[in-house]
Amino acid sequence: MKQTFAVIGLGRFGGSLLESLIAADQEVLAIDNNPALVENYMDVATHAVIADAQDEDALRDLDLPSFDHVIVAIGHNQQASILTTILLKDMGVRHVVAKAENNLHARVLDKVGADQVVRPEHEMAQRLAEQIMxxxxxxxxxxxxxxxxxxxxxxxxxxxxxxxxxxxxxxxxxxxxxxxxxxxxxxxxxxxxxxxxxxxxxxxxxxxxxxxxxxxxxx
Ligand code: ATP
Ligand code: ATP
Ligand code: CA
Missing domain, CATH: 3.30.70.1450 (Regulator of K+ conductance, C-terminal domain)
Structure with a gap:
C-alpha cells in the first residue's frame, strides 16, 4: 500500500530513511534548507524542495497536513527541530515522527506534541548490546x-x-x-x-x- 511521507532534514538519518522508503515504493517529499543536499536527492525522492522548516509560511505552502507521515530528521539544530515539530502539529499534521539528539531533547519533542520520538543512536546501541549478549x-x-x-x-x-x-x-x-x-x-x-x-x-x-x-x- 502506498503512503505519503515528507522527510525534513536530509542528513545521514533523513537521507537513509528516504532511501528505504523509496526502495519500498512509497511517495516521499524531501525537504532541506541546504540546496546542495536537495540537489543530491532530486532524482531519488518523488519531489525535493529547498525550504526552511522553521518558516511557517514555507511549511504551509508544502501542504504537509495532506501527508500520512512527516519525519523531522533534524537533530543537531535542536531549536529548528522543536519549532518545526510545533508548527507541524499546529497545522494539523496527523503523524509527526521527530528525531532527538538526547534525552532532554526527546522529552521536549514529546511535550510539544510529536506523535513518535526516536533516538536512533541510543536505540541502535541498546539493540546491539542485546544482540551481542x-x-x-x-x-x-x-x-x-x-x-x-x-x-x-x-x-x-x-x-x-x-x-x-x-x-x-x-x-x-x-x-x-x-x-x-x-x-x-x-x-x-x-x-x-x-x-x-x-x-x-x-x-x-x-x-x-x-x-x-x-x-x-x-x-
Ligand atoms: P545526521 O542525520 O547526519 O546525524 P543531524 O541529526 O546531526 O544529522 P543536522 O545535520 O543538524 O542533524 O540536520 C540534518 C539536516 O537537517 C541537515 O541536512 C540540515 O541542512 C537540515 N536542516 C537543519 N535545519 C533545518 C531547517 N530549519 N529547515 C530545513 N532543514 C534543516
Ligand atoms: P500435553 O498434554 O502436555 O499437551 P500430550 O501428553 O498430549 O501433551 P503431545 O502433544 O505429544 O502429548 O506432546 C508431548 C509433549 O511435547 C508435551 O508434554 C509438551 O511438553 C511437548 N509439546 C508438544 N507440543 C508442544 C508445543 N507446541 N510447544 C512446546 N511443547 C510442546
Ligand atoms: Ca547527528
Missing part, C-alpha cells in the same frame, strides 16, 4: 504482564535431531512452540512429532524469564 535471540516481543514472544535459534547439539515431544519443551522449559523455521521453510503450529535441527529458529511464547532461560541453554 544474546546472539541466539533473533527477535523478542514483550507481550506485557511478564510474558513474551521470542525467536530463538538452536545452536546447541543437545537440542538438535530431537522432536518437540522428546525435548518435552512445554513441561521442561515452560514454553509453547508456535512455529519452526527450518531451511527457509516455516512450520506453523508444529506437531509434537516435529523434529528440531541445528540452525532452526523456534518461535516460542511463555513467561519472559523462561524465554530468556531457554535462549541461554540453546547456544
Amino acid at each position: 544474546t546472539p541466539n535471540l533473533i527477535n523478542y516481543i514483550d507481550l506485557g504482564d511478564k510474558h513474551s514472544l521470542g525467536e530463538i535459534k538452536i545452536a546447541n547439539l543437545k537440542f538438535a535431531n530431537k522432536t518437540i515431544s522428546e525435548l518435552n519443551i512445554r513441561k521442561n522449559y515452560g514454553l509453547n512452540v508456535i512455529a519452526i523455521k527450518s531451511q527457509g521453510r516455516v512450520v506453523v503450529a508444529p506437531e509434537s512429532s516435529e523434529m528440531i535441527q541445528i540452525g532452526d529458529v523456534l518461535t516460542v511464547v511463555g513467561e519472559s524469564v523462561d524465554v530468556k532461560h531457554f535462549e541461554s541453554l540453546v547456544e
Whole structure:
C-alpha cells in the first residue's frame, strides 16, 4: 500500500530513511534548507524542495497536513527541530515522527506534541548490546504482564535431531512452540512429532524469564 511521507532534514538519518522508503515504493517529499543536499536527492525522492522548516509560511505552502507521515530528521539544530515539530502539529499534521539528539531533547519533542520520538543512536546501541549478549535471540516481543514472544535459534547439539515431544519443551522449559523455521521453510503450529535441527529458529511464547532461560541453554 502506498503512503505519503515528507522527510525534513536530509542528513545521514533523513537521507537513509528516504532511501528505504523509496526502495519500498512509497511517495516521499524531501525537504532541506541546504540546496546542495536537495540537489543530491532530486532524482531519488518523488519531489525535493529547498525550504526552511522553521518558516511557517514555507511549511504551509508544502501542504504537509495532506501527508500520512512527516519525519523531522533534524537533530543537531535542536531549536529548528522543536519549532518545526510545533508548527507541524499546529497545522494539523496527523503523524509527526521527530528525531532527538538526547534525552532532554526527546522529552521536549514529546511535550510539544510529536506523535513518535526516536533516538536512533541510543536505540541502535541498546539493540546491539542485546544482540551481542544474546546472539541466539533473533527477535523478542514483550507481550506485557511478564510474558513474551521470542525467536530463538538452536545452536546447541543437545537440542538438535530431537522432536518437540522428546525435548518435552512445554513441561521442561515452560514454553509453547508456535512455529519452526527450518531451511527457509516455516512450520506453523508444529506437531509434537516435529523434529528440531541445528540452525532452526523456534518461535516460542511463555513467561519472559523462561524465554530468556531457554535462549541461554540453546547456544
Ligand atoms: P545526521 O542525520 O547526519 O546525524 P543531524 O541529526 O546531526 O544529522 P543536522 O545535520 O543538524 O542533524 O540536520 C540534518 C539536516 O537537517 C541537515 O541536512 C540540515 O541542512 C537540515 N536542516 C537543519 N535545519 C533545518 C531547517 N530549519 N529547515 C530545513 N532543514 C534543516
Ligand atoms: P500435553 O498434554 O502436555 O499437551 P500430550 O501428553 O498430549 O501433551 P503431545 O502433544 O505429544 O502429548 O506432546 C508431548 C509433549 O511435547 C508435551 O508434554 C509438551 O511438553 C511437548 N509439546 C508438544 N507440543 C508442544 C508445543 N507446541 N510447544 C512446546 N511443547 C510442546
Ligand atoms: Ca547527528
